[in-house]
Amino acid sequence: MTATDPSAYEAGRASEHLRFVGRIYRMRSLGLGVGFFAVAGVLYEQGAAWWTWAALFGNGFVWPSAAYLIASRSRDPEYAEYRNLLLDSAVGGVWIAVMQFNVVPSALLAVMLSADKIGVGGWRFLLRTAAAQALACALAWAALGFGFAPHSSMTVILACLPFMFVYPMAISSAAYGLARKVVRQNRQLAHLSRTDPLTGLQNRLHWDDSATATMTHCARSNKRAALVVIDVDRFKEINDYHGHQVGDAVLRRIADVLHRAARMTDTASRIGGDEFALIVMDIDGAGARAIAERLRCAVEDARFDEAPELRCTVSIGVAATGARTLTATMWMRHADAALYRAKQNGRNAVVEAAE
Numbered sequence: 001m002t003a004t005d006p007s008a009y010e011a012g013r014a015s016e017h018l019r020f021v022g023r024i025y026r027m028r029s030l031g032l033g034v035g036f037f038a039v040a041g042v043l044y045e046q047g048a049a050w051w052t053w054a055a056l057f058g059n060g061f062v063w064p065s066a067a068y069l070i071a072s073r074s075r076d077p078e079y080a081e082y083r084n085l086l087l088d089s090a091v092g093g094v095w096i097a098v099m100q101f102n103v104v105p106s107a108l109l110a111v112m113l114s115a116d117k118i119g120v121g122g123w124r125f126l127l128r129t130a131a132a133q134a135l136a137c138a139l140a141w142a143a144l145g146f147g148f149a150p151h152s153s154m155t156v157i158l159a160c161l162p163f164m165f166v167y168p169m170a171i172s173s174a175a176y177g178l179a180r181k182v183v184r185q186n187r188q189l190a191h192l193s194r195t196d197p198l199t200g201l202q203n204r205l206h207w208d209d210s211a212t213a214t215m216t217h218c219a220r221s222n223k224r225a226a227l228v229v230i231d232v233d234r235f236k237e238i239n240d241y242h243g244h245q246v247g248d249a250v251l252r253r254i255a256d257v258l259h260r261a262a263r264m265t266d267t268a269s270r271i272g273g274d275e276f277a278l279i280v281m282d283i284d285g286a287g288a289r290a291i292a293e294r295l296r297c298a299v300e301d302a303r304f305d306e307a308p309e310l311r312c313t314v315s316i317g318v319a320a321t322g323a324r325t326l327t328a329t330m331w332m333r334h335a336d337a338a339l340y341r342a343k344q345n346g347r348n349a350v351v352e353a354a355e
């Protein structure tokens with residue numbers, strides 16, 4: 001199964017939809033649970049029939065679980081949940097008519113049912129659900145004889161308080177949780193977009209930024225840095241003879257060697273198929289050459305469990321910043337020219353660019 005496997009993608013989407021259904025279930029349980037008391041205050045004053053109470057109880061405490069089961073067992077849980085939310089709004093409209101527009105609980109119901117719809121599906125979804133709410137309200141109002149009693153007593157207002165306080169807090173907390181998740185995921189995406197998946201080093205894209213930033217920093221603070229470019233010798237032959245898996249193991253080992261050699265201020269990157277770069281801060285050409293020599297020896301001494309007889313070497317070009325190096329591109333060109341000479345000299349060698 002690969003990252004682009006359609007079935008893995010589908011499985012990911014399905015579990016995302018189920019998480020959505022679970023999130024709505026928690027919000028609905030809470031909202032309808034506290035909403036029960038807001039409507040109950042009015043029903044109590046109306047001396048409502050037992051079946052109205054039964055309907056309110058069912059809506060407040062049974063419907064959330066039923067809606068969850070319906071959506072989670074559906075072939076398309078997300079779509080089913082949106083349908084359930086539409087139904088929530090319509091039923092809310094019916095309760096407003098049943099309460100004969102008792103102003104405080106009716107307004108509360110309308111506002112809360114709108115706020116959570118915006119949170120879930122934006123303004124377009126709100127328009128659809130508000131239309132369903134208005135239609136259901138109008139039909140129920142007509143069926144119940146157009147009763148109109150907007151006055152809210154203190155009892156009704158007190159019964160609304162849990163809904164008034166608890167539900168907005170829950171909506172805000174859910175929105176905050178989602179916002180934090182988005183920030184976290186954006187950070188992860190930014191990290192992934194800068195990281196080479198095979199070696200875990202930073203990739204070419206980020207390396208370009210690092211090289212430019214280093215040049216600017218050196219120019220401003222009159223500091224020195226060196227660029228060490230490493231290319232595996234006859235890597236194609238390693239791949240051809242031992243296979244790509246062993247080739248990958250070689251690349252990972254070189255990345256490991258680089259990672260160990262790099263200090264906090266240095267930057268190790270994989271900048272091509274079998275090409276790596278290390279930016280070493282606060283160092284001159286001789287110091288960088290010594291580091292490069294240590295890297296070359298470490299790779300030469302490396303042994304591989306996958307292919308014990310394999311010996312691998314690298315050629316290295318070194319270029320320190322100096323008067324001739326005005327841009328990151330020039331810096332790279334000098335290091336590349338030195339690397340080319342190392343290859344020409346028979347490989348497994350370190351060559352420094354002339355300053």
Ligand SMILES: Nc1nc2c(ncn2[C@@H]2O[C@H](COP(=O)(O)OP(=O)(O)OP(=O)(O)O)[C@@H](O)[C@H]2O)c(=O)[nH]1
Pocket residue numbers: 198231232233234235236237239243244245246247248251272273274343347
């Ligand atoms: N295993 C593996 N091979 C890769 C990867 N990326 C590039 N390559 C291979 O790396 C090889 C690079 O070879 P070259 O740089 O052209 O030449 P070379 O064989 O290293 O020879 P010299 O550089 O002249 O010593 C190619 O065969 C690519 O297919 C990778 O991620 N994994």
